[in-house]
Amino acid sequence: MSNFKKIVPFIYPYKKYAFLNIFFNVLYALFSTLSFMALIPMIQVLFDQNKHKVVKPIYKGIWEIKQYAEDYLSYFITTTTDTFGVGYTLSIMVAVIISIFLLKNLCDYFAMFFITFLRNGVLRDMRNAMYKKTLELPLAFYSEKRKGDVISRIAGDVNEVQNSFLAILELIVKEPLTIVFTIVMMFAISLKLTLFVFIFIPISGYIISLIGKQLKKQSTKAQQEQGTFLSTIEETVGGLKVVKGYNAENYFNKVFQGSTERFFNLSNTIGNRQNLASPASEFMGITVIAVLLWYGGQMVLIEKTLNGAAFIAYMGLAYNILTPAKAISKASYGVKRGNAAAERVLEILDQDNEITTKVDAIEKTTFEDNITIQNINFKYENENVLKDFSLQIKKGQTVALVGQSGSGKSTIANLLTRFYDVNEGTIAIDGVNIKDMDLQSLRGLMGLVTQDSILFNDTIKANISLGKLDATDEEVIEALKIANAYEFVKDLPLGIMTNIGDSGNKLSGGQKQRLSIARAVLKNPPIMILDEATSALDTESEKFVQVALENMMQNRTSIVIAHRLSTIQKADIIVVMQKGKIVEQGTHDELISHNGTYNKLVTMQSFES
Known part of the structure; x- marks a missing residue:
């Protein structure tokens, strides 16, 4: 996180885009949860499981809001069906569900729309800052660093920071809020069933975290290797006459291929670890859902403590956790890669430059003596x-x-x-x-x-x-x-x-x-x-x-x-x-x-x- 704090100043000029992204992500998480809750009344109408209420309920305060919402929904369905028929009621339910899904997807689009300006703005400003710093640094710096490595940092590592590190915004707002809102609704439907689910979530989270432990170290090595082969390209193209004149094509070919071979192996290791994240998290999620089906099925069929429509919506909500959970595990690996790239970028940006103009420097425009x-x-x-x-x-x-x-x-x-x-x-x-x-x-x-x-x-x-x-x-x-x-x-x-x-x-x-x-x-x-x-x-x-x-x-x-x-x-x-x-x-x-x-x-x- 210390690296992320140093990147934050690049985000400040685009903070309005960050706030707009957060705002629409909050709405997305809310509508994502409501889209499953809206299924309950529709299923109740379809299977005629609605409680018939002809008297309008009275609001008695925040502590009884759940009961008031259920009673009011039953009252609305009963009176609308009695007046206009079940087909009309069903049409209203479908229209509500479509509207919620439309709003959910619009919010998702606007969230991505605004984050695009932030990400590309940060990418541009970091590249500009890196290039400015490379111009300012003394010649002594370049006697120790390969030029190709500096190019790799400006081109590749800054891009990696933009792609992976800024995923933290999604990581701390969109996906966690989706999970929080979903869990609140799951508690609202059934406290007992939700507590049962929570026994399994930490176990699956721990197993997923084991996969990504070595990712940052491997990513650093891969980025260093990219710097090496870019240096080889820069040096050989610059000295092509010597390479050809000394028949050294095969030698430089071997040097370059050795570097790309190491990069190939490192990239495979990183890619396979990342690829394992999604199926591992999905498998863990499905395992939790399978346990839910068994335990929740008992509550519906044997104990009769949960009605069928609520249980189907509950299963949808449980599956709704899977997508953000997968995104979080994937983004967390991206953050590890971004962290490795950020270290290499910040190494240049934080480099001390001893040859600078003093604060009270003398402006001298003529030579006299x-x-x-x-x-x-x-x-x-x-x-x-x-x-x-x-x-x-x-x-x-x-x-x-x-x-x-x-x-x-x-x-x-x-x-x-x-x-x-x-x-x-x-x-x-x-x-x-x-x-x-x-x-x-x-x-x-x-x-x-x-x-x-x-x-x-x-x-x-x-x-x-x-x-x-x-x-x-x-x-x-x-x-x-x-x-x-x-x-x-x-x-x-x-x-x-x-x-x-x-x-x-x-x-x-x-x-x-x-x-x-x-x-x-x-x-x-x-x-x-x-x-x-x-x-x-x-x-x-x-x-x-x-x-x-x-x-x-x-x-x-x-x-x-x-x-x-x-x-x-x-x-x-x-x-x-x-x-x-x-x-x-x-x-x-x-x-x-x-x-x-x-x-x-x-x-x-x-x-x-």
């Missing part, structure tokens, strides 16, 4: 990546970070943009600690071009306009020209309105990278971060991209993380890093003359080329 990195230490998990690192970058400077893989170059970019937070030390822009700045305004000061050209399945214009959503076509074209990309875009069938496919796979590597640069140009930030922007390109593409980068870096503060040293020779300061520390810094010529680490790196790259 410098970026100061002072005595920072950082580790991803247990491994130290940066140790006592300090650097000052003045406005208008181009600072290049070079070094071997794993030296901490890209980590600097991640920390500047607050994708991660430093463990110790400070990073400040114009003397303001970036942790004290509004997160959106901090990232608004920066343009980012990464090694992997991250593009989306949309038009060129939509991809480039991410940093400036209201950009005109002319502004987009101007950015493309600066990025040296308009020469190929203008030849495309629809120009800037051409869809570039999933991850931009309709374009070459160089073309994709130039679009990434155009995106940064259009945003027009004062600080540009280039994270190995040319390392994945061939020589010809690199020349085009290099020209684009030089165009973009004019009159800007640029932090260039470079693998190819030929691209950063014009930098104002080159910072040479090794194992998270600065070992050298200066201009290209100064560092060459020192004949140290930088000179060795240049020599090695010259030799390789």
Whole structure:
């Protein structure tokens, strides 16, 4: 129930639908019970078992209402039959029964009508909340979680919560009230017979509960397995070139089939347990009814303490308990499955996000003086990546970070943009600690071009306009020209309105990278971060991209993380890093003359080329 309480805030906006559902469910339960009670006078008329009363009864108070109702019904049947004939009386009885059943089914429809808005509204809002949370969570979260598992939670688990968990509304209102109203009427007909029935109900309830004990645990495993095979799909589709290039189709096929086999077995176990619920509850119910027939038959035929019409209605009421009892047992299994799904959904929604904007954060829209990195230490998990690192970058400077893989170059970019937070030390822009700045305004000061050209399945214009959503076509074209990309875009069938496919796979590597640069140009930030922007390109593409980068870096503060040293020779300061520390810094010529680490790196790259 603790999980359900956490889901309740999603229900609040739709509480009017919940109240309307409850209202019509109460009416449904009432009419469901009355539909069987209405059979008593009809059977009495059919078999002429009605007590003949010609004097209108007098109401003597609430404690004698049962006797008053019986006497008034007998009076009505007697006078109506004497005046209009038995056929007319029977017609009235049939019309009453049809009306009650019509009202019962209308109430059922309206109850389901209103719950539909609630269920679909909760589904939409939970999906929106999950997606919003996945966007807000820091990158560190996704280094531990499979992307496919997160997708599974947004798609599958949220749906399971909607289907199963919200069945609690039905579980606590419609079915229990139907049972309560039915039992009240059963007591009204025969106290002795109803008490006899109640000896058997707890026994059958206990047997049914045994079936569902392991359901939540099995459901959790099944949902985790669904996350696993969705991850496999996402990874293999994303890396299809490698899969095919290494003839690894069979390997990934086996991995996927192993996961779906486990899901198959778990689903069978869960399904069979659920399927057992309905026949088990029905069998228990029929057993109770069989005992009723034996004991009630004795009361009618031998003891003469119950009349036949009342006993037939009583049997109908007893059977009326079966349907809600089956629904409750089925819904309770659904709730167990929904509970397992809710845990996985809430794990994401309750996830702490340490990288957020403070309450009294500073809105900073301009860059005036410098970026100061002072005595920072950082580790991803247990491994130290940066140790006592300090650097000052003045406005208008181009600072290049070079070094071997794993030296901490890209980590600097991640920390500047607050994708991660430093463990110790400070990073400040114009003397303001970036942790004290509004997160959106901090990232608004920066343009980012990464090694992997991250593009989306949309038009060129939509991809480039991410940093400036209201950009005109002319502004987009101007950015493309600066990025040296308009020469190929203008030849495309629809120009800037051409869809570039999933991850931009309709374009070459160089073309994709130039679009990434155009995106940064259009945003027009004062600080540009280039994270190995040319390392994945061939020589010809690199020349085009290099020209684009030089165009973009004019009159800007640029932090260039470079693998190819030929691209950063014009930098104002080159910072040479090794194992998270600065070992050298200066201009290209100064560092060459020192004949140290930088000179060795240049020599090695010259030799390789």
